[in-house]
Amino acid sequence: MTKIAIIFPTPIATIPTGLTYVIKRFKQNGFDVRVFINTFKKFKNMDQIKNDVIDSFNPDVVGLSYGTYNILEVYRLQRLCKEGGYFVIAGGPHPSIGAEESLRHGADIVFRGEAELGIDDFCRWFTDGQDKTMLVKIRGASYIDSEGRVQHNKKPRRLMKTDELGEMDVSSIDLEPFTVADGSVKGLNVISCGRGCPFRCSFCSHSDWYAWGKRSVDSIIAEMVHKNEEYGITHFWMSDETFTIHKDRIHEFCKRLRNEKLPFTWDAGTRINCVDESLLKTMKEGGMTKITYGVESADDETLKKVNKGYSAKDAYETVLMTGKLGIPMYINLMTGFPWESVEHVENNIRFIKTVEKYVYCFQLYGAVIPYPDTGIYDEYHDIYGFTNWWMQEEFQDAGMVIYQNVANPYKVSTFFQRNLYDDTYVAEDYFFKFDKPYKQAVAKMGFLIGWKAICAQYNSPVKCYFKYAVGRGSQLLYEIFPRLEKRIVGSLIKTNKIHEVRLTGKFVEE
Known part of the structure; x- marks a missing residue:
């Protein structure tokens, strides 16, 4: 049996859903699979991954899945594996975007975009003798040919009906590192109801996923029932980027949950222009306890420039309507766009103050990162001098x-x-440069968002006020001595305890 070590090398706090389907596909093709997902509870640096995980298993193939974060270390691991005699394959967001770059840094084959059908081809090719003239048969694969040229095979058809993928496969994953304070496992309650997003926000990198593939209501409910029976899960997160693309399907889903009297609750995320009052009522009646909206901005200029397709007025109306229906919300807002001024942030602040009584929590982060393959990156990397920033040492923590x-x-x-x-x-002016008034306006917005987050996290008013006061003091100290707190606290506390107390989509007491 061909052995493959599937590695998610950079630390993550929740089970990476997409990787579970990759694992499943290799198993279905008869490969002996060992999985290592790097976490903070069981963190390993790249040398430890190579020595403790890969070398101890001695696989025929090493498969790496990764994004843009800490890419220099990931590439070092790829090279270590290749130098060690392993056949290295790579997939995930960054290899899909920069296939040639990944190949030049140690990968033998890169899978671009949706990989299941390409994995089928690869498994046949590898077990049939690895004839390099037949690499052209691996759909969606990129590789370097015998003359040193990079070849990009045609991608396979998108899987538009994702029932054929079935459920997540977590049987090969160590769940203990994802288990948090209340005993739940971060990511185990995720239900993937579809793949892709047809919208083209300029800050989002998913050019391989514009076509949206959907899963049937029967298949979705079957997975919910199975996870309830096997793990006792009764509350689920519907992980689609835009859950309500097809409203009729959501009406059907909610009707089924009600009619079959299934004891499930669930949360989902969507865009504010993909719901209406009737749908929201149906979703609430069907067990939805909270909705996440990617509002991103309450400023019309920013909404237009990032291609959201709706106005600030639309955002106000939808959020207020949702609140009046008694549906708690998690709201995503972004800052740090290069064209923004204090006025843009003040528009967000007015929005927060108007809707906050209906909002469970606002996103605790949101400063834009100009990832490769985004409109923001393409338009501004030359102007601000951050071309290929992910290949520079100072950006490896981004x-x-x-x-x-x-x-x-x-x-x-x-x-x-x-x-x-x-x-x-x-x-820190990571990518774009901002003046002091803008930074102060963002911090002012942060105080509003932070107060909601603290109240969501703690039941004790005393603890809430204490945490908030410390936060204000921290920000004031930062303005006067930007590095002082980091230098002192960072030298005293060296273990990341954050993910041990936070859950996906909610908070628990420390």
Whole structure:
């Protein structure tokens, strides 16, 4: 039996859903699979992954799945594996975007985009003798040919009916590192109801996923029932980027849950222009307890420039309508766009103050990161001088939330940034340059967002006021001595304890 080690090398706090389907596909093709997902509870650096995980298993193939974060270390691991004699394959967001770059840094084959059909081809090719002239048969694969040229095979058809993928496969994954304070397993309650997103927001990198593939209501409910029976899960997260693309399907889903009297509740995320009052009522009656809206901005200029397709007025109306229906909300707002001024932030602040009584929590981070393959990157990387920033040492900690990606969050962030609002990319001028009034306006917005987050996390008013006061003090200290808190606290506390107490989509007491 062909052995493959599937590695998610950069630390993550929740089970990576997409990887579970990759694992499943290799198993279905008869491969002996060993999985290592790097976490903060069982963190390993790249050398330890190579020595403790890969070499101890001695696989025929090493498969790496990764994004843009800490890419230099990931590439070093690829090269170590290739030098060790392993056949290296790579997939995930960054290899899909930069296939040639990944190949030049140690990968033998890169899978671009949706990989299941390409994995089928690869498994046949590998077990049939690895004839290099037949690499052209592996759909969606990129590789370097015998003359040193990069070849990109045609991608397979998208899987538009995702029932054929079935459920997540977590049987090969160590669940203990994802288990948090209340005993739940972060990511185990995820239900993937479809793949892709047809919208083209300029800050989002998913050019391989514009076509939206859907899963049948029968298949979705079957997975919910199975996870309830096997793990006792009664509350689920519908993980689609835009859950309500097809409203009729959601009406059907909710009707089924009610008619079959299934004891499930669930949360979902969508866009504010993909719901209406009738649908929201149906979703609430069907067990939805909270909805996440990617509002992103309450400023019309920013909404237009990021291609959201709706106005600030639309955002107000939908959020207020949802609140009046008694549906709690989690709201995503973004900052740090290069064209923004204090006025843009003030528009967000007015929005927060108007709707906050209906909102469970606002996103604790949201400063834009110009990821490769986004409109923001394409338009501004030359102007601001961050071309290929992911290949520069000083940007290796840049992930969606800085303090959630590093081994020692206290060394790179303040109490304010970890507990009220992570304004690191704005305050530190990571990609774009901002003046002091803008930074102060973002911090002001952060105080509003942070207060909601603290109240969502703690039941004790005393603890809420204490945490908030410490957060304000932290931000004030940062303005006067930007590095002081990080230097002192980062030297005293070196273990990342953040993910041990936070759950996906809600908070628990420390």
